[in-house]
Every structure is written in structure tokens, then in C-alpha cells.
Amino acid sequence: EVQLVESGGGLVQAGGSLRLSCAASGFNFDDYSVGWFRQAPGKEREGVSCISSDDGDGSPYYTDSVKGRFTISRDNAKNTVTLQMNSLKPEDTAVYYCIADRRHCYAGPSVWSDYWGQGTQVTVSS
Numbered sequence: 001e002v003q004l005v006e007s008g009g010g011l012v013q014a015g016g017s018l019r020l021s022c023a024a025s026g027f028n029f030d031d032y033s034v035g036w037f038r039q040a041p042g043k044e045r046e047g048v049s050c051i052s053s054d055d056g057d058g059s060p061y062y063t064d065s066v067k068g069r070f071t072i073s074r075d076n077a078k079n080t081v082t083l084q085m086n087s088l089k090p091e092d093t094a095v096y097y098c099i100a101d102r103r104h105c106y107a108g109p110s111v112w113s114d115y116w117g118q119g120t121q122v123t124v125s126s
Helices: none
Strands: 003-007 010-013 018-025 033-039 046-051 070-075 080-085 094-101 120-125
Touching (some): 003 094, 018 033, 018 094, 018 120, 033 070, 033 080, 046 070, 046 080
Antiparallel strands (some): 033 046, 033 094, 070 080
């Protein structure tokens, strides 16, 4: 059974930090691009960050609004992907979803990704 389990969400003040983690199981993690989407109330789902498998381009993708503040990393030995979020802003408030996709994600995570987690809430207060 494929599982993507997110953790690390919560409530933080503007300017603070959170670290999201996603533990994957049930598929060959090394062969998949992994990343994060987010969805704020009343808004469309947005691709936040993605890192391709080791066979692809090693440069992670970040949406413009998080560049310089968020850092994605993957640990293939532990089947995990992590999103370190610094200098958080109220506009970062959303449910964050972990994804895994057999295709590369040079241009960002795809809404057609193969696997999705259940999501974790991130709330940034002003």
C-alpha cells in the first residue's frame, strides 16, 4: 500500500519557521520526484517545491513566492522529503500536501502526480 504521511504543520507567528516532513512507503522512492503543493481557503492548489529523482536534474524547483525562504531536501535512505520553511508569512497559510511523481519536476510539481498525502495544516499568524 502506497502511503505519504506528512507531519510538522502547526501554528506559528509571522517570521517564524516550520519544518514539514513526509514519510513515504509502498513504492520505490528513489525513482520518484517528490515535492509539495499547498492550498489556501478559496484558492487553487499551488505547486510549492519539488525535487526530482537522482536520475534527473538535481536542481530543486521553488515557486517564486517562497524562493530564498523555503528549502526542500530528500533522504532516499529514509524515504523522506522535508520542507524547511523560514521567514513565514501569513500568506503561507494553507494545507500542505506531499506528492510523489514518476516524472521529473523540473518545472514544478504536477497536479497529476501519482501519489498524494492527506495534507498538514500550516497557519501563520500576523
